Amino acid sequence: MNPSHVRAIWLVLLAIASVQFGAAIAKDLFSQVTPTTLVWLRLATSALLLTLIVRPRLRGRSRADWWVVLGFGASLGVMNWAIYQSFARIPLGIAVTIEFVGPLAVAVLGSRRVRDLAWVGLAAVGVLLLGAERAELDPVGVAFALLAGAAWAAYILLSADTGRRWPGLDGLATASVIAAVGLVPFALSAGGSTLFDPRILMLGALVGLLSSVIPYSCELVALRTLAPATFGILMSLEPAAAALAAIVVLGEFLTLLQWLALACVVAASIGATRARPPHTEPAPD
Numbered sequence: 051m052n053p054s055h056v057r058a059i060w061l062v063l064l065a066i067a068s069v070q071f072g073a074a075i076a077k078d079l080f081s082q083v084t085p086t087t088l089v090w091l092r093l094a095t096s097a098l099l100l101t102l103i104v105r106p107r108l109r110g111r112s113r114a115d116w117w118v119v120l121g122f123g124a125s126l127g128v129m130n131w132a133i134y135q136s137f138a139r140i141p142l143g144i145a146v147t148i149e150f151v152g153p154l155a156v157a158v159l160g161s162r163r164v165r166d167l168a169w170v171g172l173a174a175v176g177v178l179l180l181g182a183e184r185a186e187l188d189p190v191g192v193a194f195a196l197l198a199g200a201a202w203a204a205y206i207l208l209s210a211d212t213g214r215r216w217p218g219l220d221g222l223a224t225a226s227v228i229a230a231v232g233l234v235p236f237a238l239s240a241g242g243s244t245l246f247d248p249r250i251l252m253l254g255a256l257v258g259l260l261s262s263v264i265p266y267s268c269e270l271v272a273l274r275t276l277a278p279a280t281f282g283i284l285m286s287l288e289p290a291a292a293a294l295a296a297i298v299v300l301g302e303f304l305t306l307l308q309w310l311a312l313a314c315v316v317a318a319s320i321g322a323t324r325a326r327p328p329h330t331e332p333a334p335d
Contacts, residue, residue, distance in 0.1 A: 058275035062284045065265035065272070070146070070291040072260030074299035077137055079257070083250055085134040090230065090237035091245075091254020093130060096262030097226035106220035115215045122208040122221065123228025129201035131233060132194045139191030141302045143293025144180060147312045148192060150289055151177065152199030154319050156206050169318040176314030179307055219270075286319035 076088050083091075137145040154173050180187065212221035237245060244250050273281060289312050296302035304312070 054275050058272040059280075059284065061268040061272040062276065062281060063287075065268035066285070066287055066291045067295070068260050068264040068268070070142075070288065070295040071299065072257050072262075073133075073137065073146075073292065074142055074295040075260065076134065076257045077142060077296075078299055079253055080138055083244060083253065084240040085138045086131065086233070086236050086240035087244060087250070088254055088257060089130050089134040090233045091251065092258040092261050093127065093226065093230040093233060095255045095258025096266070097223070097230040099258075099263050100219065100223040100226050100266075104219045104223040106216070106223045108224070118208060118211050118215055119221055119224050120228060122205065122212045123225035124232065125201045125204040125208055126225050127229030127232045129198050129205055130229070131236075132198035132201060136191045136194035136198060139188040139194070141293075141304060141308075142296035142300065143289060143302070143304055143312060144187065144308060145191065145195045145198075146292035147289040147315050148177065148180065148195035149199040149202060150286075150315055150319055151196070152201070152203035153206055154315070155199075156203045169321045172321070173315050173318035176311040176318065179311035179314065222266075283320050286316055289316055 072092075076085075076092070079088060133145060133149055136149070151173060154169070209221075212225065215221065216224065269281075276284075293302075293304055293309070293312060
């Protein structure tokens with residue numbers, strides 16, 4: 051394996067760790083800041099930095115271009131808002147495991163081989179195992195995780211169309227602004243005057259840096275070297291990384307059955323990714 055390939059793999063692993071530790075730190079702050087306020091601060095931070103760095107060109111865009119990027123931004127906003135609402139109610143590792151059903155579904159549906167339905171079955175086993183301990187899981191938190199997974203699936207599908215219509219990172223920067231603006235009324239309602247507290251703003255910027263800016267940058271550099279399939283397999287480690295981050299930062303320990311469920315979903319995601327057509331790429335959280 052050449053050095054550039056090894057470096058790219060480490061960059062993806064760093065991105066995964068950054069996202070999940072950022073999420074764990076965010077959850078630890080929920081006693082001081084509402085999930086809606088914190089996710090808006092995260093999105094606003096990434097939108098501001100991406101806009102300053104990318105400086106997307108907005109002139110000359112067709113109506114179809116704008117509809118696509120609006121959908122892309124909406125899916126980005128819903129995905130982030132819903133997963134924060136989810137892990138405010140259930141363990142972080144479980145929330146991310148359930149959310150991963152969305153991109154897994156996209157990967158399987160993108161394959162034309164009947165045998166790949168086995169990966170759906172394996173993921174279903176994982177979700178059923180989580181349901182076996184449903185007394186410990188807030189059903190609202192589970193519902194939000196499923197909503198985040200559906201939004202993630204939409205994000206993946208819309209990212210391809212956005213990439214074809216918007217050059218470079220113009221589409222992502224524009225979508226990030228749309229997502230942040232869309233959450234403003236909810237953030238104002240949930241956060242009120244805390245949105246103008248310098249300390250809260252700094253905490254939100256930290257979460258945005260860990261959860262968006264660092265991972266997006268690492269993934270962008272890594273994808274110049276890694277094949278999409280390799281990238282997708284590495285991204286399948288997200289649920290396990292989330293569970294480990296929750297242990298380190300929050301002291302959230304999963305049961306043996308929950309670890310088994312998580313392993314089923316990770317294995318299904320890796321298997322589905324290996325069968326994914328070359329043009330289909332996963333999307334960041």
